[in-house]
Amino acid sequence: MKKLLFGVAFFITVSGFAQSKDEQMLKDIYTSALTDSKCYAWLDDLSNKIGQRLSGSVGAEKGVVYTKQQLETLGLDKVYLQEVMVPKWVRGEKETAYILDKKSKISVPICALGGSVATPKNGLTAEIIEVQSLEELETLGEAKIKGKIVFYNRPMEPENIETFKSYGHCVDQRYAGAKEAAKFGAVATIVRSMNLRLDDFPHTGTQSYGDLPKEKYIPTAAISTNGAELLSQKLKENSKLQFYFKQSCQQYDDVLSYNVIGEITGSVHPEKIMVVGGHLDSWDLADGSHDDGAGCVQSMAVVELFKKLNYKPKNTIRVVLFMNEENGGKGGKRYQELSQTNKENHIFALESDAGGFTPRGFFFECDDHNFDKIMNWKTLFEPYLIHSFVKGGTGSDISPLTSAKIVKAGLKPDSQRYFDYHHAANDTFDAINKRELELGAATMTALVYLFDQYGID
Numbered sequence: 001m002k003k004l005l006f007g008v009a010f011f012i013t014v015s016g017f018a019q020s021k022d023e024q025m026l027k028d029i030y031t032s033a034l035t036d037s038k039c040y041a042w043l044d045d046l047s048n049k050i051g052q053r054l055s056g057s058v059g060a061e062k063g064v065v066y067t068k069q070q071l072e073t074l075g076l077d078k079v080y081l082q083e084v085m086v087p088k089w090v091r092g093e094k095e096t097a098y099i100l101d102k103k104s105k106i107s108v109p110i111c112a113l114g115g116s117v118a119t120p121k122n123g124l125t126a127e128i129i130e131v132q133s134l135e136e137l138e139t140l141g142e143a144k145i146k147g148k149i150v151f152y153n154r155p156m157e158p159e160n161i162e163t164f165k166s167y168g169h170c171v172d173q174r175y176a177g178a179k180e181a182a183k184f185g186a187v188a189t190i191v192r193s194m195n196l197r198l199d200d201f202p203h204t205g206t207q208s209y210g211d212l213p214k215e216k217y218i219p220t221a222a223i224s225t226n227g228a229e230l231l232s233q234k235l236k237e238n239s240k241l242q243f244y245f246k247q248s249c250q251q252y253d254d255v256l257s258y259n260v261i262g263e264i265t266g267s268v269h270p271e272k273i274m275v276v277g278g279h280l281d282s283w284d285l286a287d288g289s290h291d292d293g294a295g296c297v298q299s300m301a302v303v304e305l306f307k308k309l310n311y312k313p314k315n316t317i318r319v320v321l322f323m324n325e326e327n328g329g330k331g332g333k334r335y336q337e338l339s340q341t342n343k344e345n346h347i348f349a350l351e352s353d354a355g356g357f358t359p360r361g362f363f364f365e366c367d368d369h370n371f372d373k374i375m376n377w378k379t380l381f382e383p384y385l386i387h388s389f390v391k392g393g394t395g396s397d398i399s400p401l402t403s404a405k406i407v408k409a410g411l412k413p414d415s416q417r418y419f420d421y422h423h424a425a426n427d428t429f430d431a432i433n434k435r436e437l438e439l440g441a442a443t444m445t446a447l448v449y450l451f452d453q454y455g456i457d
Contacts, residue, residue, distance in 0.1 A: 301444075
C-alpha cells in the first residue's frame with residue numbers, strides 16, 4: 001500500500017512539474033514574441049520593399065532571396081532552396097468594365113481571375129444573364145446561355161460564424177464557373193467577389209478550365225460586391241442588359257522557382273521532422289500581407305524564438321516557405337515528392353494561411369487518440385485566450401504531405417475580417433496589426449514546442 005501511495009504521489013509530482021515547466025516555457029515564448037520578435041519588421045520588408053509575389057514574377061524571385069537571407073541570419077543548422085517549376089501568368093494592363101444600359105455606360109470594378117485568357121483586343125460586349133449556381137446554369141442550358149456572359153452572383157453566406165465555411169460554399173462558381181459556362185456556349189463569365197463586405201474591391205483567385213480544349217477557353221473576371229449588387233439591380237430593370245469588359249492577361253510556360261527552407265537539427269531524434277510553414281507567393285493585386293506574408297514571417301519566428309530562448313528541440317524543426325500555393329500548389333506537391341524520394345519521416349506539420357489576425361486556436365487532422373492528447377494541452381493556452389481546438393482542414397501546402405504517422409495542424413485566427421482582404425488590392429501591410437501578428441507567431445511556437453516535447457502516439 002505504501003508503495004502504491006508513493007507511486008501515485010511521485011506521478012502527481014512529476015505531472016505537476018511538467019505542467020509548471022510548460023507553463024513557464026509558454027510564458028517565455030509569448031513574452032519574447034511580444035517584445036523582441038522580428039516578424040513584423042520582416043513582413044514590412046516583404047510587403048513594402050518587395051511587394052506582390054505571384055509565382056513566376058520578379059517579386060516572387062526577390063521574396064525567395066530575401067527570406068533565405070533572413071533565415072541565414074538566425075544561426076540555423078541548414079538554410080537552402082528547393083527547386084520547383086511553377087506557372088507564370090501575367091495580368092497585363094488594368095481591366096475595364098461597363099454596364100451598358102440603354103444610352104448610359106456605368107463603370108464597375110473588375111479583375112481577371114488567375115489563369116484566365118484575355119478578351120479580344122478591343123474588349124468583349126454581350127448580353128449578360130445572372131445565375132446563382134452551377135446547377136442553375138445547367139438547368140438553363142445552351143438555349144439560354146449561348147452567346148451570353150454568365151454572371152455568377154451567389155454571395156457568401158453571412159450567417160456562418162466560421163467564414164471559411166461561407167467561402168467554401170460559394171467558391172465553386174469562381175473556380176469552375178468559366179469551364180461549366182463554356183460548355184453551354186457562354187462567351188465569358190463575371191463572378192461576384194468572395195467577400196462578406198460590400199465594397200469596391202474585386203477579389204481575384206484561381207480558376208480552372210479543367211479538361212476543356214484551349215479553343216474553348218473563355219475570359220473570366222471577378223466583380224466587386226458593390227458592382228455585383230448594382231449589376232443585379234440593373235438586370236432586374238432590364239433583362240436585355242449588355243456588359244462590356246476588357247482584359248489582356250496571358251499564360252506563359254512554367255518557370256523555375258523555389259521553396260525556401262531552414263531547419264534546426266533535432267538533438268535527440270534528428271530523423272523525425274516537424275514542419276512549420278506558409279506560402280511565399282501572393283496574388284498580384286497587392287503585397288499579400290495577410291495572404292500569406294503573415295504566415296511566412298510567423299513560421300520564421302518559430303525558429304527565431306527557439307534560438308533566442310536557447311531551446312534545443314528534440315526533433316528536427318523545419319521552416320518551409322512554399323511557392324505557388326495560389327495558382328497551382330506546386331510547392332507543396334514538390335516538397336512531398338522529394339520527401340518521399342528522400343524517405344523522410346515527418347511526425348508533425350503546422351501551416352499558417354488564414355491571415356495575421358488574433359489567434360483563436362487550431363484545426364487538427366489526426367486520430368482520436370492524438371486529439372485527446374492535444375486536448376490536454378488546451379489549459380496551457382487558455383490564459384492567452386486560445387481556446388478553439390477542433391478537427392478540420394489544416395492547410396493546402398501541407399495537405400499532400402504523408403508519412404507513416406503524422407499529425408497536421410492549421411493556425412486558426414479570428415476570421416471575421418479575413419475575406420475583406422483576401423485576394424484583393426487592399427491586402428497590404430497597413431491592414432496588419434503588429435500585436436495580433438506576434439500573438440500568432442507565439443501561438444504557433446508554443447504548439448511546436450509541445451509536440452516536440454511530447455511527440456505523437
